[in-house]
Amino acid sequence: MTAHPEAQYLDLLDRVWRTGSERRDRTGVGTRALFGATMRFDLADGTVPLLTTKRIFWKSAVRELIWFLSGDTNIRELVRQGVHIWTDWPLAKYRAATGEAIDRDAFEARIVEDDAFAAEWGDLGRVYGAQWVGWRTYEAAGEGLFRAGQPVNQIAELVKGLRDNPSSRRNIFTGWNVAELGGMALPPCHMTYQYFVADGRLSGILYQRSCDLGLGFGFNIFEHALLIRMLADQCGLLPGECIWMGADAHVYLNHGDLVAEQLTREPRPFPKLTLAPVSSIFDYRFEDVAVEGYEPHPHIAAPVAV
Known part of the structure; x- marks a missing residue:
């Protein structure tokens, strides 16, 4: 019998909690962490990795992704x-x-x-959306002087690249703008995305430098899959794989009850996602995204470390 794809997440959650290195962190709460983890989720059947062992507020995740794409901060x-x-x-x-x-x-x-x-x-400073659709550039304006140039819309460039040169190894965007990290409320955790087209299907890989497995991951993986679906629709492709790479994958020390409860629960079928047709990736609205068949276990409350 094939294992439920959510088992990958539960296994990592369990391993991090049992065997992770205990570390101090900027929040003062402390974590247990492992370095370097990978998960793969197949999107070809229309399902999306929306965790079922606890309720994920997917409507907030949709609104957040659309907010990112708007460039608002x-x-x-x-x-x-x-x-x-x-x-x-x-x-x-x-x-x-x-x-x-x-x-x-x-x-x-x-x-x-x-x-x-x-x-x-x-x-919040120039967080995700500002970098995704308005990466600042500068041009020479005389000796030792520079002026603002035309901002780079990485998402628009990505869509163009996937349409015009789908086999390129440069179909990438990132939020990790070193020059502007200090002015961000939170430097990007889900920082770099790359895409791969094969046999008419679009797959995406997310490199996440830091992942709060207890609270953040459920949002991160769903939004990653949703963005793949949006890009596929905009580029005349079918969805392929949603691949996640986590560097510092951690659980906060005050999330022990969350871990214990979640690991007792059996995963349920992933829901299906449908998108209404829109003319541009920047035209999606909340009403254009539908999730069907989502029947998760109850939400598990846990504190956010700031």
């Missing part, structure tokens, strides 16, 4: 849609800067209602 639009996954970072920054013990709901309300407050405190 302010949490305001996410908050307006009820997506809270990026709020903790600017909230922590605001509390540290002002000393105000504001709760998340009050902070988000001010982000939505107050333009100036949102501009000052809601921006």
Whole structure:
């Protein structure tokens, strides 16, 4: 009997928790980690790797990916849609800067209602979307002087490359802009994507420098698969494989209850994903994405390390 594809994830979660190296980290929480892991998921039958051993809030993941593709770096639009996954970072920054013990709901309300407050405190720096669709360039403007050049839309270039030269080994995009890492609320964890076309099918590989297996992975792998599906539709291709490579794959030390509960659960069938036809990869809206047959085990709550 063929093992359920989610077993790859559960096996890694178990191995990291049992045998991972215990490490200090920037959050102060601490992790157990292993270095270098790979998983492969077949998308050819229309399914997507949406974890079933706990509920993943896939609607928030869809909204986040569309937000990335828009190039937006302010949490305001996410908050307006009820997506809270990026709020903790600017909230922590605001509390540290002002000393105000504001709760998340009050902070988000001010982000939505107050333009100036949102501009000052809601921006995350040049995180994912800014690099994906607006990578800054510079050109000479005299001796020792430079001026801003035309930004590079990596996603548009990727679509063009997959259409015009699908066998290229340069169908890649990345968020790891060394010059701008210091100004980001969080440097990109899912940082580099590469694509491969064979027999009319599009496969993608994601190199993830850092992966929170307890909370982040479920979002990361689903969005990776969703992006493959979007790119395939835009380039007249069928979906192939969704491949994930994790460098520092870790579990936070305060996620022990999550691990123990999740490892008792049997995976259920992956759901199917369908996309409405749109004219450009930048035209997808939440309503264009449908997930059918998703019947996971209940959500497992766990704290986010900021």
